[in-house]
Amino acid sequence: MNKTKLAGLTYSELEDFVTANNEPKFRAGQLHLWLYRKPATNFDEMTNLSKEFREKLKQIAVITDTQIAQKQVSKDGTIKYLLEYADGKRVETVLMSYDKRPNLTACVSTQIGCAVGCAFCATGKQGFTRNLSAQEMVEQVMTIQRDAGCIVTNLVFMGQGEPLLNYEETTKAIKILNTEMEIGMRRMTVSTCGIVPKIYELATLNRQLNLALSLHAPEHELRK
Ligand code: SF4
CATH class of the missing domain: 3.20.20.70 (Aldolase class I)
Incomplete structure (x- = not known):
């Protein structure tokens, strides 16, 4: 399965990503914060995301492949x-x-x-x-x-x-x-x-x- 690369996605692209994966839209705002303002090196650092969502992210996405x-x-x-x-x-x-x-x-x-x-x-x-x-x-x-x-x-x-x-x-x-x-x-x-x-x-x-x-x-x- 090809994982989605999150680095470089816009806010609206992050919204598309979370809704396509049956998550509420506010998750896009949380991801945006950890990607661009914190900045997190892995999903486990995104501590205001639920553990379930973090585990799901590991299956469907990467922060970067660079x-x-x-x-x-x-x-x-x-x-x-x-x-x-x-x-x-x-x-x-x-x-x-x-x-x-x-x-x-x-x-x-x-x-x-x-x-x-x-x-x-x-x-x-x-x-x-x-x-x-x-x-x-x-x-x-x-x-x-x-x-x-x-x-x-x-x-x-x-x-x-x-x-x-x-x-x-x-x-x-x-x-x-x-x-x-x-x-x-x-x-x-x-x-x-x-x-x-x-x-x-x-x-x-x-x-x-x-x-x-x-x-x-x-x-x-x-x-x-
Ligand atoms: S050859 Fe080098 S200096 Fe010239 S435009 Fe390309 S990158 Fe710039």
Whole structure:
């Protein structure tokens, strides 16, 4: 039986999940709290759920199937994670917590590899493998929170991959991270090498997102 992955589901998707499994709708609110605000590492930690429901969840769902393959902690507190998804593909994600400041910034990857191929970039040298889903991007932040026992306050989409070449899933992830995890739009930054049509499209969303341009050269040929 395929288990439902809960990480990255919206409130209404959690409602669909609980009602499809013959549970009252308020269970969605309880799950939402433990997934996004606490954050729980297993169902037994969800202590305001009945024991019966927790046992049922173990049969029908997983919190996440993303594993931490490697973790490196630097002297300044920065933590670099190598995460492995269910298909065995890996990405890096980083938690930056300089000088014990209250703001904790996660650097999120949006693709496995990258097709842009900037000469200075190790990811570019790998070539493009696949896009990450919105759920996989959200799982990066959730995995950091669970592992580091913290609440991420700021995000930069500046990890592996070009976010605007995975536009639909990146903007979906931004919406989930804003709505479900309550990370303010002004605290999120999308970094692009300059995919101009998608920059205009991003502007039409009329959100208070930050945009960072990582040009390195005025022309694509020179950048390569
Ligand atoms: S766009 Fe970003 S991830 Fe892709 S090759 Fe260039 S620097 Fe690397």
